[in-house]
Amino acid sequence: MKNSKTLTNLARSFAGESQAGLRYQIIAELCIKQGYNTLATEIKTIAKNEVNHAKTYYDLLTDRNGTARNMEICAGYPFEKLTIEDGLKFSMDAEREEAENIYPEFAKIAAEEGFEEIAKKFELTAKVEKKHEQIFRFLYENFKNGTLFKNSKPAYWECSECGHIETLKEAWSICPLCGASQGFVQLKLN
Ligand SMILES: [Fe+2]
Ligand SMILES: [Fe+2]
CATH class of the missing domain: 1.20.1260.10 (Ferritin, core subunit, four-helix bundle)
Structure with a gap:
């Protein structure tokens, strides 16, 4: 060696x-x-x-x-x-x-x-x-x-802070449940 x-x-x-x-x-x-x-x-x-x-x-x-x-x-x-x-x-x-x-x-x-x-x-x-x-x-x-939180079809998004979920083309900018910003939305890696 x-x-x-x-x-x-x-x-x-x-x-x-x-x-x-x-x-x-x-x-x-x-x-x-x-x-x-x-x-x-x-x-x-x-x-x-x-x-x-x-x-x-x-x-x-x-x-x-x-x-x-x-x-x-x-x-x-x-x-x-x-x-x-x-x-x-x-x-x-x-x-x-x-x-x-x-x-x-x-x-x-x-x-x-x-x-x-x-x-x-x-x-x-x-x-x-x-x-x-x-x-x-x-x-x-x-x-x-600028598409980390956008999708061509409605997609399932989840807030990593409070677990809020919704199916949308674009994730919320402010979570309607806990107020966390879009940067806390779970990413879709595939
Ligand atoms: Fe690596
Ligand atoms: Fe490595």
Whole structure:
């Protein structure tokens, strides 16, 4: 393991997933500040997934390599002040890159180097990132088009605060039961 590419790839995965986890939390906080509470909830769920990916890779790395080694790894660290729309686009693109290129490549290398169990973890992660890409795509497109709370046909909407439900083409701007704003209406992810 010591001189393998897979060891470096585990460290890169840990770094990338840690970054993604925190970046998504930052975007979620921005959503809350602007009143998009259920959008923030969806993003926080994905952030939690990324933190758990990071932990998985941390454990794989330390189990194989011991705990007392400092590794220097080279990676991109983009710093940009993002709007919600930019943040959703950034996240969607990052997830696609992970799902289609990064993890399949890491899996291939791990298999070639004889680390079957680690190759499997990379493959499973790629599948999750594909799902994340789809969620971010939905959020990005609907946020950009102003259709997060609109539907072409009457749809079932629910207030995440009080549970108020109604079937409408567009969700209420203020909940008639509890007064929560539209940003608290549950999103429709599919
Ligand atoms: Fe991840
Ligand atoms: Fe992801």
